[in-house]
Each structure stands twice: as C-alpha cells, then as structure tokens.
Amino acid sequence: MTNARRLQIAIPWLVGVGLFAVWELACRVFEIPPFVLPRPSAVFATMYDYRGPLLEHSLHTLFTTIIGFVLAVAGGTAIGLAVGASSFVYVGLYPVLIAFNSIPKVALVPVIVIWFGIGTIPAVITACSIAFFPIAVNIATGLATIEPEMRDVLRSLGANRWEILTKVGLPRSTPYLFASLKIAITLSFIGSVISETVASNIGIGYLMLSASSRFEVPLVFAGLIIVGAMGIGMYAVCVVFERRMTRWAFRSQDLIS
Numbered sequence: 001m002t003n004a005r006r007l008q009i010a011i012p013w014l015v016g017v018g019l020f021a022v023w024e025l026a027c028r029v030f031e032i033p034p035f036v037l038p039r040p041s042a043v044f045a046t047m048y049d050y051r052g053p054l055l056e057h058s059l060h061t062l063f064t065t066i067i068g069f070v071l072a073v074a075g076g077t078a079i080g081l082a083v084g085a086s087s088f089v090y091v092g093l094y095p096v097l098i099a100f101n102s103i104p105k106v107a108l109v110p111v112i113v114i115w116f117g118i119g120t121i122p123a124v125i126t127a128c129s130i131a132f133f134p135i136a137v138n139i140a141t142g143l144a145t146i147e148p149e150m151r152d153v154l155r156s157l158g159a160n161r162w163e164i165l166t167k168v169g170l171p172r173s174t175p176y177l178f179a180s181l182k183i184a185i186t187l188s189f190i191g192s193v194i195s196e197t198v199a200s201n202i203g204i205g206y207l208m209l210s211a212s213s214r215f216e217v218p219l220v221f222a223g224l225i226i227v228g229a230m231g232i233g234m235y236a237v238c239v240v241f242e243r244r245m246t247r248w249a250f251r252s253q254d255l256i257s
Contacts, residue, residue, distance in 0.1 A: 020040045023039070023040050024039050024040050024041060027039040027040075034217060034218065035215050035217050036217070037217075038217050038218040038221055042218045043218045043221045043222050043225065044222075045218075046216075046218040046219050046222050047222040047225070047226075050219060050222065053207065054204075054207070054222060054223070054226060056202075057202060057203050057204050057206065057207045057223075058204055058226050058227075058230065060120075060202050060203045060204075061123075061189070061192050061193065061196065061203045061204040061205070061227070061230070062230055063120075064120055064123040064124050064127060064192045064195075064196075064203065065123075065127050065185075065188045065189050065191075065192045065230075065234075066188075066234075067124045067127075068123070068124045068125070068126070068127025068128040068131065068188050068191060068192060069127060069128075069131055069184060069185055069188040069234075071124070071128040071132075072127070072128045072129075072131035072132035072135060072184055072188065073132075073135060073181065073184070075128065075132045075136075076131070076132035076133070076134075076135025076136040076139065076180070076184070077135060077136075077139055077177070079093070079097070079132070079136040080135060080136040080137070080138070080139025080140045080143070080173075081139060081140075081143070081165075083097075083136065083140040084139060084140035084141070084142070084143025084144055084169070084173070085143060085161075085165050085169070090140070094140075097133060097136060097137075100129075100133075101133040105126055105129055105130045105191055105194065106194050106198065108126065108129065109122055109126060109194065109195050109198045109199055110198070110199075112125050112126065112195075112199070113198075113199040118199040118200055118201065119199075119200060119201070119202075120200075122195045122198075122199045122200070123191070123192045123195040123196055123199075123200060123203065124192075125195075126191040126192065126194060126195040127187075127188040127189075127191035127192045127195070128188075128191070129191065130187045130188065130190060130191035131184035131185070131187045131188045131191065132184070134180045134183045134184050134187070135177070135180045135181065135184050137180070138173075138176040138177060138179055138180035139173050139176060139177055139180070141173075141176055142169070142172055142173025142174070142175070142176035142177065143165070143169045143172070143173050145172060145173075146164070146168060146169055146172060150168065151164060154168065174245065174246050175242075175246050178238065178241065178242035178245070178246055179242075181238045181241075181242075182235055182238045182239065182242070185231070185234045185235060185238055186231050186234075186235060189227055189230065189231050189234075192205070193205040193208075193227060196209075197209045204223045204226060204227055205223075207219070207223055208220045208223040208224070211223070
C-alpha cells in the first residue's frame with residue numbers, strides 16, 4: 001500500500017475525530033446546556049448505556065432500508081429502461097415521475113398508514129418511493145448517451161433495437177446505475193427514519209422521537225450518529241460493487257493514482 005493510499009484512508013478518520021473534538025471543545029468552552037447540544041462524550045456514553053435498545057432499533061431500520069432500497073433498484077431499473085429505450089414512454093411517463101418526486105414523501109406516510117397500518121410496511125414503501133427516482137433517471141440518462149453514429153453502425157451490422165439496448169445500452173448505463181445507487185441508499189435511510197417517526201413503534205426514528213419527547217437529547221444524537229454510520233457503511237458497500245463491476249470506468253483514475 002502506497003503512502004498516498006494510506007493518506008486517503010486516514011483523512012476521513014482524522015476529519016471525523018477533528019469534528020468531534022471541535023464539538024466537544026465548543027460545548028465546554030461556551031457551556032452549552034446538554035438539552036440544547038450535548039457533548040460527544042455524553043452522546044457516546046449514552047450509546048453505551050442504551051446499546052441494547054439502540055442495536056435492536058438500528059437493525060430494524062437497516063432491515064427496512066435495505067428492503068426498500070432493493071425494491072427501488074428493481075422498480076427504478078425497470079422504469080429507467082423503459083424511459084430510456086422509448087421516446088413515447090419518455091414523453092408519457094417522465095412528467096409523471098417528476099410530479100411524483102416533487103411530492104414530499106412525509107405527506108404520503110399518513111396515506112400509506114391508512115392502507116397498510118403502522119409498522120414495517122410504511123417504512124419500506126417510503127424508503128422505496130424516495131429512492132427509486134434517481135435510479136430511474138440515471139439509467140435513462142445512460143441509455144440516452146448512446147451516440148447516434150454508434151446506433152447507425154450497429155444497425156448496419158444487423159443489430160436490432162433489442163440487441164443495441166442489451167449489448168451496448170445496458171453496459172453503457174452501468175456507471176450511471178452505480179452512481180445513482182450511492183445516492184439512493186442514503187435517501188432510503190431518510191425515508192425509513194421519516195416513516196418511523198410518524199407511523200412506527202420500532203426503529204431509530206421511533207426511538208429518537210420518544211427520546212426527544214422525554215428531553216433525552218444525548219439519545220437523540222446517538223440515533224443520528226448511528227443512522228449516519230449505517231449510511232456510510234451502505235455507501236461503502238455500493239462503492240465496492242461499483243469498483244468490481246465497472247472497473248473499466250476507473251482506469252484513468254487508477255493510472256493517475
């Protein structure tokens with residue numbers, strides 16, 4: 001491992017530690033009340049004291065987020081392929097997608113609760129609904145980037161529309177897909193937590209809402225830190241898959257590094 005690679009690995013940790021140190025110092029110097037902004041030391045102590053409930057609620061949030069994310073990948077990929085492959089579908093469906101994405105998803109949660117009740121299903125649906133749009137748009141964009149000259153060459157070689165889509169369009173859109181997955185997984189966490197704060201009796205969102213009603217602010221920040229850590233972890237998983245499946249798209253970067 002080169003020194004540059006070691007530095008790339010160390011920098012995020014150093015930045016994180018520095019931010020927590022500044023946070024701790026500011027709370028002590030300005031004597032900020034714990035119910036306004038608790039010190040990181042108090043937050044981590046609370047995380048240890050409530051490690052059992054935090055683990056239970058965080059695993060439930062992670063489960064609902066992953067299920068919603070998988071459904072968003074399936075639905076977004078199908079819609080993106082349809083929109084990118086047909087101009088008629090693009091004209092008819094794309095405005096509907098934009099309108100649906102413009103609706104605040106927190107406004108949909110009460111409707112979903114009426115249909116399915118409180119619990120896991122609203123969190124899964126909210127995570128899916130908030131994450132599928134960037135996937136669909138990026139796949140459609142990847143298919144749209146096929147040059148007309150390449151299409152003409154492939155048609156002259158006897159390729160039909162389906163072969164152009166599957167053998168050129170899909171590989172061409174793979175980097176766009178993984179770029180959207182890294183965005184979608186973080187949005188899935190947002191959707192799950194939003195739903196858990198409104199219509200659930202389990203999950204990090206529910207735990208944070210209950211803690212805030214009791215003015216247990218360190219526990220609220222503990223939940224926020226855990227959600228952020230899970231988001232970073234799932235983002236890293238997407239990066240690993242991206243590097244393995246789209247290695248060709250990063251050749252120039254590898255040569256530079």
